[in-house]
Amino acid sequence: MAIRKKSSKSPPVLSHEFVLQNHADIVSCVAMVFLLGLMFEITAKASIIFVTLQYNVTLPATEEQATESASLYYYGIKDLATVFFYMLVAIIIHAIIQEYVLDKINRRMHFSKTKHSKFNESGQLSAFYLFACVWGTFILISENYIADPTILWRAYPHNLMTFQMKFFYISQLAYWLHAFPELYFQKTKKEDIPRQLVYIGLYLFHIAGAYLLNLNHLGLVLLVLHYFVEFLFHISRLFYFSNEKYQKGFSLWAVLFVLGRLLTLILSVLTVGFGLARAENQKLDFSTGNFNVLAVRIAVLASICITQAFMMWKFINFQLRRWREHSAFQAPAVKKKPTVTKGRSSRKGTENGVNGTLTSNVADSPRNRKEKSS
DSSP states (O other), rough: OOOOOOOOOOOOOOHHHHHHHHHHHHHHHHHHHHHHHHTTHHHHHHHHHHOOOOEEEEEOOTTOOOOOOOOOOOTTTTHHHHHHHHHHHHHHHHHHHHHIIIIHHHHTTOOOHHHHHHHHHHHHHHHHHHHHHHHHHHHHHHTTTTGGGGGGGOOOOOOOOHHHHHHHHHHHHHHHHHHHHHHHHTOOOOTHHHHHHHHHHHHHHHHHHHHHHTTTHHHHHHHHHHHHHHHHHHHHHHHHHTTTTTHHHHHHHHHHHHHHHHHHHHHHHHIIIIIIGSSSSOOOOTTTTBOSSSHHHHHHEEEEEHHHHHHHHHHHHHHHHHEEEEEETTTOBBBBOOOOOOTTHHHHHHHEEEEEEEBBBTSSSHHHHHHHHH
């Protein structure tokens, strides 16, 4: 009786692009369910909670704005549904950028696996930071933050927000929440997951804190400042991957990173430590959203200072490690005294040495010549 041999063929392995596209299609279908729900009267009330901003109030026209009434927003529990919907939108946009932009560049550049993952990370984050920085700057200009810095603490609590302000914070929370499922979609390495979770958690903690404590004015300014510095870093890393000789962007980023940390601390202390500390109303009131009490102010300043110190510590370690690697690579060869030979000594000194000084045999070995040529 003949025994059938088992097939040695392994089951087909799904590519990363196929898995990413498959999940993007599923998320797109879920988002379309909420949009189609707006077309039917039975489901429209439930779909509106997910798609549109909630908790709006209309203020009557005043003497300064006699032309039209103002529509402002405050936050509530229904914002979680809106954040969930726009988290799905962020996943779809992430997949579009990955498939139609980053994957095409990766095929042309032929990056290694390490550079491939870092290039994708910097490509996604640079696009987000640029969009959020431009959007936040537009809000700062339109609401006169730059001309009047006292608006950061004046008339606190800032429990009423414009449409642009609230939509900005909803989008920020949605984007950083979408980063959690992207760790699975992008098949992130296990050793990189803790680092990713730390900075995603820090973003969500500070953005949600500014949103819930009605410190949205201060949070917007600090986010725009931080996003600009981070955009410069990731765009410099993209240029570095295309050409490793390009390192000027990192030098500019290092200077702006330190200045950004100092400016963040100055604005935080000026707003929370001096502006809110001198306000007349310093009573905890959940109904009006007033959290201007000593304990909350200390907690806010402590969280900001600890985060800035943590970022500076990581930055200094990164710069020291980079300096050590650069100094080790550029270590000068051990020099020996020139030996005088008859006839062609001067010519050999010119070819093998520096300014007529012969280098050591170790420095001129084939292995080191290969390293120098590379």
